[in-house]
Amino acid sequence: MSQKSITIPQDFILGAASSAWQTEGWSGKKEGQDSYMDIWYKNDRHVWHEGYGPALATDLYNRYREEVALMKQAGLTHYRTSINWSRFFTDYEKGVVDEEYARYYDNFIDEMLAAGIEPMICLEHYELPAYLFENYGGWASKKVVELFALYAEKVFERYHHKVSRWFTFNEPIVVQTRVYLDALRWPYEQNTSTWMQWNHHKNLATAKVVKLFREKGYTGSVGAILNPEVTYPRSSAPHDVKAAEMYDLFYNRVFLDPMVHGRYPQALVALLEQHGVQWDYSADELALIRDNTVDELGINLYYPHRVKAPSRAWNPQTPFHPAYYYEPFELPGRRMNKSRGWEIYPRIIYDMAMRIKNDYRNIPWFIAESGMGIENEGQFRNAEGVIQDDYRIGFISEHLYQTLLAREAGANCQGYMLWAFTDNVSPMNAFKNRYGLIEIDLQNNRARRAKKSAGWYRALRETRTLTLNIDDDWK
Numbered sequence: 001m002s003q004k005s006i007t008i009p010q011d012f013i014l015g016a017a018s019s020a021w022q023t024e025g026w027s028g029k030k031e032g033q034d035s036y037m038d039i040w041y042k043n044d045r046h047v048w049h050e051g052y053g054p055a056l057a058t059d060l061y062n063r064y065r066e067e068v069a070l071m072k073q074a075g076l077t078h079y080r081t082s083i084n085w086s087r088f089f090t091d092y093e094k095g096v097v098d099e100e101y102a103r104y105y106d107n108f109i110d111e112m113l114a115a116g117i118e119p120m121i122c123l124e125h126y127e128l129p130a131y132l133f134e135n136y137g138g139w140a141s142k143k144v145v146e147l148f149a150l151y152a153e154k155v156f157e158r159y160h161h162k163v164s165r166w167f168t169f170n171e172p173i174v175v176q177t178r179v180y181l182d183a184l185r186w187p188y189e190q191n192t193s194t195w196m197q198w199n200h201h202k203n204l205a206t207a208k209v210v211k212l213f214r215e216k217g218y219t220g221s222v223g224a225i226l227n228p229e230v231t232y233p234r235s236s237a238p239h240d241v242k243a244a245e246m247y248d249l250f251y252n253r254v255f256l257d258p259m260v261h262g263r264y265p266q267a268l269v270a271l272l273e274q275h276g277v278q279w280d281y282s283a284d285e286l287a288l289i290r291d292n293t294v295d296e297l298g299i300n301l302y303y304p305h306r307v308k309a310p311s312r313a314w315n316p317q318t319p320f321h322p323a324y325y326y327e328p329f330e331l332p333g334r335r336m337n338k339s340r341g342w343e344i345y346p347r348i349i350y351d352m353a354m355r356i357k358n359d360y361r362n363i364p365w366f367i368a369e370s371g372m373g374i375e376n377e378g379q380f381r382n383a384e385g386v387i388q389d390d391y392r393i394g395f396i397s398e399h400l401y402q403t404l405l406a407r408e409a410g411a412n413c414q415g416y417m418l419w420a421f422t423d424n425v426s427p428m429n430a431f432k433n434r435y436g437l438i439e440i441d442l443q444n445n446r447a448r449r450a451k452k453s454a455g456w457y458r459a460l461r462e463t464r465t466l467t468l469n470i471d472d473d474w475k
């Protein structure tokens, strides 16, 4: 075991993240203001862990003052959440702001600013209005791209003087991949062309919003929060390396390249055509994407992704799916977070940092989500009732260490944000795997209680030094 210490630069973000739908609850929500997540939950509650979902969530809508006091106690420099598009308007087509909901955000943001915590706001964290999903097919429609730009316009008008770091989407690839590619989520359709159309329209919407923000002359930046998966091939053999490259092309570069370089990879466009994937795009749209790349990226990184070359021929009856080119690979002996079924490999952060430095013009970025979800955390409670989450402290230490090493090696990395500030509702895994620095007590009216990690996080902020033990003995 060796002990290491590393300095956390003064301007380095030490924050935590969350989203509107995963915290606020339905208090004050009006008829017709469902989001995609709400209708999925309403239509298919049985797949949500123990029936928990967005209905109450952490009741943040009623408890944001208490929450901000806890953020301050935990030493957060920044807090990232979303505004819920489905609740921000009473009419999505005319852009009529729901004053009651907007006032909640006015107050929440003011409360953070008064506590010295910088809010970072995402415009969509899966909160596509159900109305737009049902009436236009969601992001399959160009009309929805227009309406998103209208929404961004209204949000910027109201908050540009209070918030300067904006993000269009959180993990823009996720919903369509789960619904249209893998058909794992309601409404369980399989249509690879629809998948690609959603990808394209989210890239287009990002470019439109970047353009709008710049034309209005607002101070600040517009970025996006992506979840590129650091994908390692099983072996150095060319067939396995190709599998990893293909995975990267379809799932990572489909957003990274247009958002940072302003263009889709040629190889991706050619493969989509070769496999008959149809998506509607115009030269004007591609020009808009080319001219309006993002200012910064948030990167969500949880686990390494490993692939190998496919071991069988593709079934010709099955529509094209990128899995045509790869198969998942499990590394024997891997370190695991058993609650989540995810491998733990902190090196992903360093490897992603070098990728951004070398292949993505060293654009400013930060870790927007990193964290450890653990089931049944109550078992780690001490006599005073405080959850002793040393595993979380260990996880953050190792991942933050890699982030800081990358920064020392020239990565343009602005900070580290933990997922999540409090325990909350994940899609289906609602309150199953607990991620927070703050516990949410479901048996006691969503009461908040700081875990051991909250005090440790605060000390990080105060000392601006990370000290950790590295298990490096030859035993």
Ligand code: BGP
Pocket: 019, 022, 170, 171, 227, 300, 340, 369, 373, 419, 425, 426, 427, 429, 433
């Ligand atoms: C990320 C999402 C978050 C959150 C997190 C944890 O991909 O951006 O919204 O849900 O995953 O998810 P889970 O609880 O399923 O592990």
